[in-house]
Amino acid sequence: MKWSNRGSSIELNLPHPFSFDECLRFLARSGQEVLHEVGEGEVVKLLKVEGELVLCRVTSTGEALNVAFLNTSPSQCARELVADYMVEWFDLEQDLSGFMEMAGRDPVLKPFAERYEGMRILCIPDLFEALVWAILGQQINLTFAYTLKKRFVERYGESVTFNGSTHWLFPSCERVATLSIDELRELQLTRRKAEYVLDLAKAMERGELSKEALLQLDASAIRENLLAIRGVGAWTADYVRMKCFHDRSAFPVADVGLHLALKEALGLERKPTIEEIEELAINWKGWEAYATFYLWRSLYGEGV
DNA sequence: GGCCAGGCTAGCA
């Protein structure tokens, strides 16, 4: 991936199609989000690279993504890692031409592919964060899931305060591994979820589970390994393949948000059955993750 | 006030 220095910022070439505005709308979908702040034409996010907390302001020139460093001037090596993060966060290495072609021929997806053209899956490059976020969100409404994440991050994450506002980093597995079930229960996680998160943190802290190791495997083996984790079922495994492993064929078919989006898209009186969705998805083959993400996008407004 | 939420596990037939 090409990137270049621009003084106190770096620039990354953007692929086509790419819509920064649509990405920002997704990032702004919850007012309770604590891991980034969306403003007019920009998103600010705290990263930790080479042990240093780097506050980044991301904007787009149309041709390039500009990442300005607000609180520090990172080393060349740290800049490289920031660039890597941005490539993953905005899924910049995905060639969307196949999706655009498929969606253009698909009666369900066509209007959404046109309306949100250039939107990319907003990924969660960090495996621990992706898994914990998925577990937190299981079987509760999204509003409450964001509440839980906010409590979790603000209690156990690192932060930087800049120009009067505080920016948060997702807690590390090392930190979380030191916690007790009761400490997590205080945040109003269920006992089960507290166990899942704690066991996961310990496994990752011990090096028994890592993104680097999983990346050596093929897609089906990655899925098997994720499913072997207690607290990770089919929905979570596919969600994480989609958001962390950039697997465009990952398909969380049981997702209730997907069901609701399809109900509305198809003008049904009830939610579609799994069988009906699988029938529709025959046409989406290879692009199920993007189909799902565009349908999710249809669930919230045009804000920001 | 009741139903539903970006599900999963364990236990039962």
Add this chain to the structure above:
DNA sequence: TGCTAGCATGGC
């Protein structure tokens, strides 16, 4: 192997 009660609480 397949099915489902129980989880546990907030949002609307």
